[in-house]
Amino acid sequence: MPKVSKEYYEKKRREIIDAAYRVCTRKPITSVEMKDIIAETGFSHGVIYRYYRDLDEVLKDLVVTINEDNRINDTLDEILSKRSSDDWENTIYDLCAMLGDQMKGMGTDLVKVSIYCDMLAMADPERAMKINENIDSDEQTPFLYAVAVISEFMMKAIKKNKLKPSVSVDQIIEFFIVHYHGIQTGFVLSESFKVEEFEGKFKVEDMFINLATSIILMMGGKAKTK
Numbered sequence: 099m100p101k102v103s104k105e106y107y108e109k110k111r112r113e114i115i116d117a118a119y120r121v122c123t124r125k126p127i128t129s130v131e132m133k134d135i136i137a138e139t140g141f142s143h144g145v146i147y148r149y150y151r152d153l154d155e156v157l158k159d160l161v162v163t164i165n166e167d168n169r170i171n172d173t174l175d176e177i178l179s180k181r182s183s184d185d186w187e188n189t190i191y192d193l194c195a196m197l198g199d200q201m202k203g204m205g206t207d208l209v210k211v212s213i214y215c216d217m218l219a220m221a222d223p224e225r226a227m228k229i230n231e232n233i234d235s236d237e238q239t240p241f242l243y244a245v246a247v248i249s250e251f252m253m254k255a256i257k258k259n260k261l262k263p264s265v266s267v268d269q270i271i272e273f274f275i276v277h278y279h280g281i282q283t284g285f286v287l288s289e290s291f292k293v294e295e296f297e298g299k300f301k302v303e304d305m306f307i308n309l310a311t312s313i314i315l316m317m318g319g320k321a322k323t324k
Contacts, residue, residue: 111149111159114139118160123207127157127214128221158229161215162237164208170200170240174247186255187319191310193248198306201282206289209282216279241278245271252317261318270316274309281305 117138121130132153136146150156173196181189201209219226249271256263263270284300311321 107149110145112163114141114146114149114156115160115163118156119164119211122160122211122214127211127218130157132156154225154229155232158232160211161229161239162233164211165237165239168200168204168208168240170196171243173200174244178247178251183255183258186251186259186317187314187322189251189255190314190317190319191307191322193244193251194306194310194313195303197244197278198281198302201285202302206286210286213279213282213286245275248274252313256317263317265316270313273316274313277309277312281309 114135118130118135121134121138125134130153132146135153135156136143139146150159174193177189177192177196181192204212215226249267252267252270255261256267281302284305285302288300314321
């Protein structure tokens with residue numbers, strides 16, 4: 099392979115990743131094959147394999163790229179820095195509202211790819227683990243950071259305000275994770291299927307308000323009144 103500049107190398111890799119993303123918006127990741135990505139790029143078989151050894155290397159870089167393009171760490175930290183632990187209920191609402199804004203900003207295609215990644219983990223956990231093992235800690239999904247900081251915030255708020263949660267923080271976090279993924283599905287369905295069953299329903303902002311309210315009540319706080 100002739101020597102190329104770093105810029106050229108990264109440009110080609112990005113073109114391959116962008117092609118992989120387009121393919122993954124059309125079909126579940128579990129069904130994607132290298133030939134799909136090759137056809138999408140328009141490159142020859144040989145060109146693709148100059149940059150990637152196999153499909154899982156492409157998928158790994160796709161996940162890392164998506165994570166880097168959708169960082170929310172600073173936004174989360176800013177929300178937490180603006181409010182005290184005494185105002186924890188409003189902080190929970192603000193955090194959930196921010197996650198809702200991020201989801202809408204991502205759009206249905208990107209959220210769909212995220213759901214497909216979960217499908218891969220369920221359908222082939224060993225393969226998903228191998229892909230994940232090649233992702234550095236600072237390249238992990240922003241959602242993991244959100245879970246970590248929200249969990250820490252909950253524990254501080256409970257201790258400082260002497261709250262009496264109905265369940266443990268771990269159980270509340272499990273509830274949060276499960277319902278976040280449920281909101282993803284509701285968002286994609288409501289935006290993709292313009293039929294009476296979904297039209298005007300599953301609004302992201304409403305679903306995140308409901309999630310925040312549930313978390314607050316589980317922590318022993320008071321929900322907002324309309």
